[in-house]
Amino acid sequence: MNCWTSNTTTSYMSVTCHYITDFKLRSNLLDCFVVAESHTSQNLAQELSRVAKEWGIQDKIAACVTDNASNIVKAVNDILKWNHVRCFAHLLNLTVRSSVHQTEIQALILKVKSIAEYVRRSTVASAKLREMQLQMGQVQLRMKQDVATRWNSTYFMMQRAIEIKEPLVSTMALLNPLLPALTPEEWDITKEVCDILKPFEEVTVEMSSERFVTGSKAILMARGLQRIVAHRQRNPSTHEPVKGMVNFLAADLEKRFGQIERVRVLAEATLLDPRFKKHAFVIERNAEETVSRVVGAATHAATPTLPSTEEEEGGTTVNPPSEPVPQFWADFEERVTTLRPGVQNPSTGAMLEIKGFLAEPLIPRKADPLEWWRVRALYVFNIRLHCQFGQG
Known part of the structure; x- marks a missing residue:
């Protein structure tokens, strides 16, 4: 978002949305309007909240980029509880x-x-x-x-x-x-x-x-x-x-x-850019902490929701109870579960996925990282599809 005053001393506020769809970067002006009231944190927060609700994006905001003015920083951080990122160009x-x-x-x-x-x-x-x-x-x-x-x-x-x-x-x-x-x-x-x-x-x-x-x-x-x-x-x-x-x-x-390497949204975006990865970081600890956060997010995304034991309609049992495991086998079963075909701990899978990504060569600096992810997404989808139907 941005606020400015025209030559006629009229105060304006604009809200622009940057997002990725079909692996292409898009930008749209959501609103540009006169701000008649004073630029208090509360008023600015109300306007931002209004725009977000009108467009139905309240739960889709990864970060809100603004200048460093204390009123807007307070509005985003303290009132709206959104992830705030200071505008790089403004700084x-x-x-x-x-x-x-x-x-x-x-x-x-x-x-x-x-x-x-x-x-x-x-x-x-x-x-x-x-x-x-x-x-x-x-x-x-x-x-x-x-x-x-x-x-x-x-x-x-x-x-x-x-x-x-x-x-x-x-x-x-x-x-x-x-x-x-x-x-x-x-x-x-x-x-x-x-x-x-x-x-x-x-x-x-x-x-x-x-x-x-x-x-x-x-x-x-x-x-x-x-x-x-x-x-x-x-x-x-x-x-x-x-x-x-x-x-x-x-x-x-x-x-x-x-401390820019500790700005989470920037650090994670850098790590996941196939042009840069960990090589963009000067401080190794910051890179490793970013890897841990990304692995955690990938683990959370990959963790399946436990199925209900009953259908939503009809009340029939979907998964009948399995035979109880004798206690003397419990330790062994716990340690080897993820080694069996088709069964993998989400955390282990996420770690292997991220390690594989980081081990790959960097793509050229002028290449489009979104295009790289588009091709990779199609490749992974096709591999999984072939495996699922026994065609690979």
């Missing part, structure tokens, strides 16, 4: 926005922003920039403007400034507006900042996709970003503002994503 946005608001970096961004605003607002400056690009044999590109609520727009603005640096510097020198120019050192810092933020932009784009499953990628992406930032710490920049930004990113990533 990443908070991390990056905070890092670029460090004093020295922010001052640099404001310089680039003032130049971008001037060039975009002035028809003379825009025409001169195009002319300079043409003279230098470059593609004519416009300056980009950042948006306060989107960190990646700041990245795009700075990246574009780097791309058209030479014609932009020439244009500003010719027009000589009353704007602070970037020093050579500041241009170097701008390029370094863009290089640092590029992986964060790539992750944001990947996690915002609605065509492919993304939950199983969260752990890998968080750990990947942490490794990239750690590498930059080990090979620090010569510019103090950049070093400060990198150190801030490292600390904030650890604060927001340090």
Whole structure:
């Protein structure tokens, strides 16, 4: 779900459902409406409950993904008792926005922003920039403007400034507006900042996709970003503002994503993704705990419901009582029951199934995990069908 305020100060709330059917990922907007009342936890919970009831999905909600606002977290966790997952992209946005608001970096961004605003607002400056690009044999590109609520727009603005640096510097020198120019050192810092933020932009784009499953990628992406930032710490920049930004990113990533392997729904999705499995985990204990939970869930799903001794209608006995087992055979019977054909302990079967899955080679990273499970489901179904009717 998501809440936002329009330019007319009207408050809206939208609820989107992501689900898998026929081994395909689907997304549907369930509702988008004006929230007239205050955004208290109770009011937000009532609206979410209403939408879930209208669509008849109260008992089908695996997780509710929202931002980190305390009111919605309380509504989902404490009032609705749903499994809450913090939006990965939102947490990443908070991390990056905070890092670029460090004093020295922010001052640099404001310089680039003032130049971008001037060039975009002035028809003379825009025409001169195009002319300079043409003279230098470059593609004519416009300056980009950042948006306060989107960190990646700041990245795009700075990246574009780097791309058209030479014609932009020439244009500003010719027009000589009353704007602070970037020093050579500041241009170097701008390029370094863009290089640092590029992986964060790539992750944001990947996690915002609605065509492919993304939950199983969260752990890998968080750990990947942490490794990239750690590498930059080990090979620090010569510019103090950049070093400060990198150190801030490292600390904030650890604060927001340090325990991501313990987020159950993400950990289990990662383990069951045939592209990643246990290899996505950095901490072995977290991987083993996830395996245990998955085995437990598989055991529960495989445990048959004990049949009734009487038919629902007629009261006839379905399974007549078997002969009593002599006590001296009891221990042996208990130990060998699961070894007989057609009889298996659900826990043992689940463990063997999961171990077999984990032992198989990983499929390519760009492969569709849902397609893999679709093929596997058909294969298992056909094997069982053949065994059941004696055709295999």
